[in-house]
Amino acid sequence: MSPSILRKTAVAFGVCTLCGAAAAQSSVTVFGVVDLFVGVIRNDQTTTQLGEGGMSSSRLGFRGVEDLGGGLKAGFWLEGALGPDTGRGGASFGNGTTATSENPLLFQRRSTVSLSNQWGEVRLGRDYTATYWNWSVFDPFSQVGVGRSGNLGIGFAALTALQPGASYGTSVRANNMVGYFLPNGAFGPGLYGQVQVAAGEGAAGNKFVGGRIGYSSGPYNVAAAYGQTDVTVAGSVTLDSWNIGGSWDFGVVKVSGNYSSMTLDGAVNEADQDNWFVGAAAPWGQWNFKASYAQVKRGGALSGQKANQWAVGVDYNLSKRTALYATYAAIDNTDTNFTVLSNASTLTRGNNSSGGQVGIRHSF
Amino acid sequence: MSPSILRKTAVAFGVCTLCGAAAAQSSVTVFGVVDLFVGVIRNDQTTTQLGEGGMSSSRLGFRGVEDLGGGLKAGFWLEGALGPDTGRGGASFGNGTTATSENPLLFQRRSTVSLSNQWGEVRLGRDYTATYWNWSVFDPFSQVGVGRSGNLGIGFAALTALQPGASYGTSVRANNMVGYFLPNGAFGPGLYGQVQVAAGEGAAGNKFVGGRIGYSSGPYNVAAAYGQTDVTVAGSVTLDSWNIGGSWDFGVVKVSGNYSSMTLDGAVNEADQDNWFVGAAAPWGQWNFKASYAQVKRGGALSGQKANQWAVGVDYNLSKRTALYATYAAIDNTDTNFTVLSNASTLTRGNNSSGGQVGIRHSF
Amino acid sequence: MSPSILRKTAVAFGVCTLCGAAAAQSSVTVFGVVDLFVGVIRNDQTTTQLGEGGMSSSRLGFRGVEDLGGGLKAGFWLEGALGPDTGRGGASFGNGTTATSENPLLFQRRSTVSLSNQWGEVRLGRDYTATYWNWSVFDPFSQVGVGRSGNLGIGFAALTALQPGASYGTSVRANNMVGYFLPNGAFGPGLYGQVQVAAGEGAAGNKFVGGRIGYSSGPYNVAAAYGQTDVTVAGSVTLDSWNIGGSWDFGVVKVSGNYSSMTLDGAVNEADQDNWFVGAAAPWGQWNFKASYAQVKRGGALSGQKANQWAVGVDYNLSKRTALYATYAAIDNTDTNFTVLSNASTLTRGNNSSGGQVGIRHSF
Structure with missing residues (x-):
């Protein structure tokens, strides 16, 4: 709609902001997820x-697309994390804040405006980084829950240990970003990709440059991503x-993996971290069986830190929108490591962590 | 509307478990109340x-129900308090925070996901406690405003006075709760009830166990509730x-009450508190006349503290959604007590408190 | 959709005054703006x-109007600022808080409930002040962006410099306000106006009394406003x-201005501030060309402080809802002044400030 007739009236002769706006056609989709479980860690x-x-991840969002003619479209997307166990909104994973029961609704999962046509999409705002997205899409647990x-x-x-005070806000998403996405198929069937630049607005730890390129054809799909971020x-x-x-979809089972x-x-204590996982998802009627094995290994100043994770899960889809699920995962740490499932409580170096969740996921 | 173009990239490839959900028809009801008054305390x-x-109570919410077939339904409910006098969101009554003009939108009035069929409803999340709800439904002022x-x-x-630092967050609602509600009529016509368990997540003052059982037939309705909570x-x-x-509905007037x-x-200073009220509501065309008398009496370490409250009110329903209202209430404190109407300002022990409100309630 | 099953228990018994409302047809318009730009200051x-x-200004809102019959209407309006560059909600300009990336969604742009008929509109809640509104409507840049x-x-x-600790929260909007708006044309064709009183709730800096009167006929429109606020x-x-x-609309160009x-x-250091601007907007097909010249001059204890601002801009309307825009502005400060464009960074007294923005505005 126009900046509302409401506004027109107001400009023309006053302040009648209630008049026509309600009559105007809205074009907003309200969407979200409420996902709650009973779990033990x-x-x-x-x-x-x-x-x-x-x-x-539980969420509430507002989005819409406007057809501008000639193949051109404008779209917006506002999506915020929810914590329906306590009624909080919630800081998204990776934004540097700890979720408390007082956390407000923020649109930190994604808040963008886009223009797209046959040449691709230009997207401005806060969005997933290419590197996180490429990891996430191949995880049978979709990077959510105890099995992620x-x-x-x-x-x-271990960034803070290596560089006291160091952190960065771009591991999952980045603020103030300009992104470009290839159109589907225009530059070759099956080819897809994106590039992203976040200037960082002069704040350390927020500058990000990255991209992703992939190819999908029939049962297989492969993609690589690169990203560079500054730290504080x-x-x-x-x-x-x-x-x-x-990933390769064999029909009865889809296997996937990521390295x-x-x-x-440029750090005082140089270090590196390698992660990999293999996973499988086997749909069977309304059921979906999932499993993954993941490993992390750190080098340089963090040499010797290592952990493995096993995860198994099953979803029962009551409908496309509603599913019951059960997941179990266990992390086996080496002596010097203390990776935990979620951040439920502390773990002594070398101890193991395990947990399970039984819940319901309802999307709307 | 159709699923956004912005999602297409994700749908085309990857393990995006949610995309199906996003593509499903949206079924969200946006609802709420804006209630503002001019008042004197x-x-x-x-x-x-x-x-x-x-x-x-002013509020904004999002809810929906999905029919899963065979009598099974899934539903979600996200409802947050508003303070439209200043534009804040607002911490709900009973959640331990003071409302300020900067309070955000939180879904602390209720945030739940449910599955229900002919055997009842299982509800997870943050919700009213059974004990508060049973009190509230019989109050002709619905536990809102100067007359509640x-x-x-x-x-x-007086919990803090008895136990320095003590508090609890479950007087009205509880976080992290699993609840079960009896289905309407399945276990006997007129019978209704619920049980609730909130594990408390290891945080003191948040653990709650309670339930409610009632019977309603023709003009009468009776219900009892029990709850136990730990304190911090x-x-x-x-x-x-x-x-x-x-309550008993005589037609011209409905009388109700609660004890x-x-x-x-297990406290150093054991104490108890008894409250009771009787009320009446008489609808007359678009009018609804309301009155109540309430009393509190404390014992044990708080012995001698007592207060009475009178309240009268009238609503004029312009429609089902919109009403004008006027309410007046007065609290008569004994010498050692200092119960006040709202928390507008301080009151010396033994002094009385009174106030009135004239306003408009619009729901959507 | 039908009222939720989750509410049935409440509807079946109890004094639930809201249940009727909840069952009523929802009539909410979800609206908003996402406006992002690449800029240099x-x-x-x-x-x-x-x-x-x-x-x-980026925003998200919920509003609706209910026809009560006989010309009477009830309406509500909840509108909050957004910061889609980072996904925050956002404190509105003028509410005394600094926007950070963690700012929540608040409905501080406007949160009101209204009753209106042929005699005008009574509006309660948080709203624009008459003085700000009268300034804003004549600015070709609508008081938004680098050119405002x-x-x-x-x-x-310079209030804080004159009166240490002094501030007020009513320059743009005021909380806890009762307003009355003249109906369109009822008291004379072309006449419009409003009065507003904000009691301030006992908090200093929040008490406001003001009004606005105007006349619009054919191409011309003129209005004056007055407001008085206390300070803290x-x-x-x-x-x-x-x-x-x-303003005077010549067709090819609309010129406007404000003094x-x-x-x-009653201050220790008495002072005053005069602002004026002239502007022009020339629509040409899908294009809209805008320009303005503005000046501020301070007197009394602030004598000698002065600044000028030039601004030019162009919008290209892809549709009524979506526009591309480019704006450039420059401030020329006298030696003792340090007015800046936005609050992007500090400025030494006497230095100049300039900046440009190229962006997209999408409303829904």
């Missing part, structure tokens, strides 16, 4: 919880990250 | 205000609460 | 940014403000 202590986001491969470190886990320390410390993933490498450059 | 000082929630019986203490009022002090201090309420008892167990 | 330093709100005339001071800029200092310090604006005067009364 065994770290040094055992915690029982009613938690959120075991199968899909990201438990072993989507971000560079003096000097020119950057974190380079790349990963390559793929990821992160390197801290 | 006379405590030690007199305060004039444009306030919110004189007849119904809860001015005399829905929660255990060392040791095994718990607060036991029960209440019984009922509530709260006991602090 | 040159103050003492040059900052490149992906920012929000270059052409219209308000860069030179919608509020009384001891004693009876008030800020008086008035402005008069007008505004603010005086700090």
Whole structure:
């Protein structure tokens, strides 16, 4: 709609902001997910919880597309994380804040405006980084819940220990970003890709440059991504990250995997982190059986830190929108490591972590 | 509308488990209340205000139900408090935070996901406690505004004085809750009920167990509720609460009442608090006349504290959604008590509190 | 959709005054703006940014109107600022808080409930003040983005310097307000106006009284506004403000202007501030060319402070809802002044500030 007739009236002769607006046609889709589970996490202590986001992250969003003619479209997307276990909104994973019961609704999962046509899409705002997205799409647990491969470190886990005070806000998403996405098939059937630049607005740890290129044909799909971000320390410390993933759909089972490498450059204590996982998902009627094995290994100043994770899960789809699910995962840490499932409680170095979740995922 | 072009890239490849859901037809109801009044509260000082929630608490919510076939339904409910007098969102009553003009939108009034069929409903998330709900439904002022019986203490009022630092977050609602509701009529015509368990997630003051059972037939309705919550002090201090309420609809007038008892167990200073009220509501065309008398009396370490409240009100329904209302209430405190209407300003022990509100309630 | 099963229990028994409302047909319009730009601001330093709100302030809102019959209407309006560059909600300009990436969604742009008929509209809640609105409607840049005339001071800029600790929250909007708006044409063709009182709720800096009167006929439109607000200092310090604006639409170009005067009364250091601007907007097919010249001059204790601003811009309307835009503006400060474009970075007294923005505005 126009900046509303409401506004026109107002400009013309006053302040009647209530008049015509309600009559105007809206073109907004309200969407979201409420996902709650009963779960147990065994770290040094055992915690029982009613938690959120075991199968899909809970969220509330508003989005829409406007057809501008001639193949040109404009679209917006505002999506925020929810914590329906306590009624909070919620800071998205990776934005540097801890979720508390008072966390407000923010649109930090994605807030963008786009223009697209046959030449691709230009997208402005806050969005997933290419590197995270490429990791996430090949994880049979979709990087959510107790079984997600990201438990072993989507971000560079020990950054603060290596560089006191260091952090960065771009491991999952980045603010203030300009992105370009290839159109589907226009530059070759099956080819897809994107590039992204976040200027960082002068704030350290927010500057990001990255991209992703992939090819999908019939049962197989393969894609690689690269990203570089600065971190919040003096000097020119950057974190380079790349990963390559793929999947093959055999019909009865779809196997997938990803290998990821992160390197801290220009640091006093140079270090690197390699992650990989293999996974499988086997749909059977309304059921979907899932399993994955993931490993993280750190080098340089973090040499010797290593952990493995096993995860198995099953979804029962009551409909396209609603599913029951059960997931179990266990992390086996080496002596010097202390990776945990979620952040439920502390874990002594070398101890193991395990947990399970049984829940319901309802999307709208 | 169709799924956004912005999602197409994700749908085309990858393991995006949610994309199907996003493509499904949206089925969200946006609902809410905006209730603003001009009011005066006379405590030690007199305060004039444009306030919110004189007849119904202002709110904004999103909810929906999905029919899964075979009598099975899935539903979600996200509802947050609003403070439209200042544009804030707002912490719900009973969640332990003070509303300020910067309070964000949180879904703390209710955030749940449910599965229900002929055997009842299982509901997960944050919701009203059974004990509060059973009190609230029999109050002709619906526990809202200057006339609500809860001015005399829905929660255990003097808890902090008895147990320094003590508090609890479950007087009205509880986080992280699993609830079960009886189906309508399946276990006997007129019978209804619920049980609730909130594990508390290891945080003191958040663990709650409770239930409610009632019977409704023709003009009468009676129900009792019980709840137990822990409080945030060392040791095994718990607060036991029960209440019984009922109503009889004579046609020209509906009378109702409730008796509530709260006991602090295992405390250094044991104490208890009894509340009761009787009320009447007489609809007459578009008008609805309301009155109530309520009393609180404390015992044990709080012995001698007592207060009475009178309230009268009238609503004029312009439609089902929109009403004008006027309410007046006065609290008569004994020498050692200082219960106030709202929390507008301080009151010296033994002084009385009174106030009135004239406003508009618009729901959508 | 039908009222949720989740509500049935409540509907079946109890004194649930809202259930009727919940069952009623929903009538909510979800609306908003996502406006993002790539911009450069040159103050003492040059900052490149992906920012929000270059052409219209980004926002998300919910509103509706209910026809009560006999010409009577009820309406609500909840509108909050967004910062889609980072996914935050956002404190509205003028509410005294600084926007950070963690700012929540608040409905501080407007949150009101209204009743209106042929005698006018009574509106309660948080809303624009008459003085700000009268300034804003005559600015060809609509008081938004790098070209807005308000860069030179919608509020009384140097208040804190004159009165340590002093501030007020009513320069743009006011909380807890009762407003009355004249109906369109009922008291004379072309006449419009409003009066507003915000009691302030006992908080200093929030009390506001103001009004606006205007006349519009054919191509011309003229209006004047007056407002008085208290400030947060001891004693009876008030800020008086008035402005008069007008526009003449010649068809090929619409010229407009405003003269505004603010005086700090009862202050230790008395001071005043005068602002004026002239502007022009020339639509040409899908294009809209805009320009303005604005000046601020301070007197009394702030004598000698002065700044000028030039701004030019062009919009290209892809549709009524979606536009591309480019704007450039420059501020020329006198030796003692340091007014800046936006608040991107600091500026030494006497230095100049300039900047440009190229972006997309999508409304829904």
